[in-house]
C-alpha cells in the first residue's frame with residue numbers, strides 16, 4: 055500500500071492489535087480518552103469563537119460549557135467517562151448519563167473525583183452506582199439536547215446487532231429532540247473521512263442563539279450502533295458531527311450507509327501495530343483512497359496516442375443519444391489517446407459534431423466502455439450486439455480476436471454478462487442495477503436491500519460474476535479480488551442524470567492508459583475504479599463548487615481536476 059490511503063481494520067484485528075499492549079500494561083484507554091478530550095475542547099472553542107480587537111475570530115472560552123456524556127456498559131463508555139474527567143478538570147460542566155446498570159468503574163470514579171456528575175438513565179429508576187442520581191429517558195434526552203456537546207460513548211467495537219435497551223431509547227429520544235434544534239452550520243454534512251481532523255470553522259458565539267443551537271455531537275470510536283465491520287445501520291444511531299476513532303479507522307466509518315453519519319474524522323494513534331502481531335499479511339478490511347493515491351500516467355516524449363490508450367465506446371442509442379456524448383466526452387477529457395465510438399450512425403454523427411476528437415472508424419482499442427444509455431431490455435438490438443461482441447473480446451472469449459483488454463460494463467450492458475468475467479472487467483451498477491443483476495442470478499434482493507447493505511451485495515456480485523464491482527451511490531463501494539474500497543468524494547449535486555455515463559467514460563480512459571498492466575494484474579482494476587470515483591467526485595466539486603451541476607460540466611471539469619491532483623505531487 056502506498057500514498058496516504060485510509061486503511062480500516064476490522065474490530066477483530068483492532069482487538070488483536072490492542073492485546074499485546076494491554077498485556078504490557080499500556081494505559082490505552084487513558085491515551086484514547088485524553089486525545090478525545092483535547093478534540094472536544096478544541097471543537098467547542100471553535101464553536102464559541104469571539105472577535106478580537108482586530109475583528110479576527112479567535113477560539114472562545116470553554117469554561118462552563120455543558121458536556122453530556124452518553125455512557126454504555128463497556129470500555130467505549132469508559133473512554134467517555136475518562137474524557138469527561140479531563141474536561142471537568144478544565145472547568146467544563148460535565149454530566150454523564152449512564153445507560154447501563156453497570157458502567158466502567160475506573161472511568162466513573164475519575165469523573166466524580168474531577169467534579170463531574172453522573173445520572174442513571176432508566177424508565178423505572180432504581181439505585182444506581184455510588185454518587186449518582188436517576189432520571190427518565192425523556193428527561194435525559196431533553197437535558198442532553200440542551201448541552202453544548204454530546205459525547206456518544208454508548209457502544210464501540212463491542213457492538214453486536216442493533217442497539218438495544220436504555221441506550222437505544224435514549225438515542226431515539228435524543229435524535230427526535232435534536233431534529234427540532236437548528237444547526238449552526240458548523241458541519242455542512244460533508245464527510246472527508248476519518249483523517250480529516252480539521253476543526254469546524256470558527257463561529258461567532260452569541261449566547262442567545264447558542265442556547266437554541268443543537269449541540270455538537272462527538273462519537274467515541276464510532277457512532278454507537280453502526281455495523282462496525284459492515285457499515286450498516288441496523289438500529290438507532292445518533293448521527294455525529296465528529297467521530298474520534300482509536301488505533302485505526304473501522305470499516306463502518308468508511309462504508310455506506312454508516313459513513314454518512316460519522317461527520318468529520320480524527321484517527322488517534324495509540325501505538326497499535328497493524329496488521330496485528332501474529333497476523334502478518336492480513337490486509338485492511340476496507341481502504342479509502344486519498345488524492346495522493348491516484349495513479350495517473352503522465353505522458354512523456356516517447357508517448358503517442360496508442361501508448362496513452364484508445365477507448366472504445368459502445369454507448370447511447372437513438373432513444374438515449376446523450377449517453378454517447380457524455381461517455382465519449384468524459385473519455386476524451388480524461389486524456390484518452392483516442393476515443394472510438396461505435397453505435398447508430400446518426401448518434402455517431404452527433405457525437406463527432408460535439409466532440410470532433412472522437413472517431414467512428416473501427417480499429418484496435420485498449421479498453422471498452424459498454425452499455426451507458428442502453429436500456430436494460432428492448433431498445434436497439436444493433437447496439438446490444440456490438441456491446442456483446444466487445445464484452446466477449448475484452449474477456450478473451452472471442453476466437454481469433456485481439457488480446458483481452460479491460461472493460462467497463464454499465465447500465466444496459468450489465469444484462470449481457472452470461473459468463474464468468476475476469477476481474478479486469480469492471481461493472482458500474484447503481485443499487486437498482488446491482489439488484490437486477492443479482493435477481494437474474496437467483497438472489498431475492500431489491501434496491502432497498504442493496505442500499506442497506508452495499509458491501510454485502512457488491513461482494514455477492516463480485517463472487518457471482520468474477521468481475522470487479524463498482525457500486526455507485528452517495529458513497530461508492532468497489533469490490534475486487536481480495537480488496538474493498540469505499541469512496542465518498544462527491545457532492546450530493548452529482549446525483550443527476552448522466553453522471554454515471556461520465557464515470558464510465560472516465561474509468562474507461564483510466565483503464566486504457568494502463569491496459570496491459572491491468573490485464574496482467576487484474577486485482578489492480580479495483581484500485582483504478584476507486585481512483586475513478588475519486589476523480590469523478592473532484593471534477594463534480596470543481597464543476598460548480600457548492601451548487602448544481604450538469605453531467606457534461608462534470609466531464610468538462612475532469613482536465614482541471616486531474617491537473618490539480620498532479621500538482622499536489
Ligand SMILES: NC(=O)C1=CN([C@@H]2O[C@H](COP(=O)(O)OP(=O)(O)OC[C@H]3O[C@@H](n4cnc5c(N)ncnc54)[C@H](OP(=O)(O)O)[C@@H]3O)[C@@H](O)[C@H]2O)[C@@H](O)CC1
Nearest residue numbers: 082083127128129130209210211212213214216217218275
Ligand atoms: N481495550 C481497551 O483498553 C481499549 C478500548 N477502547 C474502547 O473500548 C471500546 C470497546 O469496548 P468494549 O469491548 O468493552 O465494547 P463496547 O463497544 O464498549 O460495548 C460492549 C458492551 O456493550 C454491550 N452491547 C453489545 N452490543 C450491544 C447492543 N447491540 N446493544 C446494547 N448493548 C450492546 C455489551 O453487552 P453484552 O453483549 O456483553 O451483553 C457490552 O456490555 C472501543 O470501541 C474503544 O472505544 C479504547 O479505549 C482503546 C483501549
Ligand SMILES: Nc1ncnc2c1ncn2[C@@H]1O[C@H](COP(=O)(O)OP(=O)(O)O)[C@@H](O)[C@H]1O
Nearest residue numbers: 526527528544545546548549551552553554555
Ligand atoms: N447523493 C450522491 N452524492 C454524491 N454522488 C452521488 C450521489 N448519488 C449518486 N451519485 C453519483 O452520481 C452518479 C450517478 O450515476 P447513475 O446512477 O448511473 O446515473 P446515470 O445513469 O443517470 O448516469 C454515480 O457516479 C454516483 O456515485
Ligand SMILES: [K+]
Nearest residue numbers: 209274276278
Ligand atoms: K460510540
